[in-house]
Amino acid sequence: MARKQGQRNKRETSTFDRARDELFSAIRQCGVMDADEREREEWMGETLGYMAERHPELSKSELEQLRTTGLQFCGPVIPHGKNPTAVTLEGVPAT
Numbered sequence: 419m420a421r422k423q424g425q426r427n428k429r430e431t432s433t434f435d436r437a438r439d440e441l442f443s444a445i446r447q448c449g450v451m452d453a454d455e456r457e458r459e460e461w462m463g464e465t466l467g468y469m470a471e472r473h474p475e476l477s478k479s480e481l482e483q484l485r486t487t488g489l490q491f492c493g494p495v496i497p498h499g500k501n502p503t504a505v506t507l508e509g510v511p512a513t
Contacts, residue, residue, distance in 0.1 A: 434480050437473050441465065441488050451492050458492045 445451065450461045466485055470476060476484075 433473050433475050434484075437469050437476060437480075438484060438487065440472075441469065441484055442491060445488060445492055453492075455493075458489060462488055462492070 444465060448461070450458055453461065462485055465488075466481055469484065470481055
């Protein structure tokens, strides 16, 4: 069966999905990824307060899920500089 031209298969999205997408968009736009951990925590608290007002139908567990996911999204995948590397290990013979 062919779809009509210009018609898209739209999927119903939940309030949680929309809130998550808004949060990810805000994270990318505001530059919080470059902030230190304390600043990210503070920013996330303020932002989730706003999200709770904007989407009052979100439960406390959903807001906590957004916090956890948002903080993971903000943080680097590999925490650079915390473990020794070949560059920081002077005098170690190459194998």
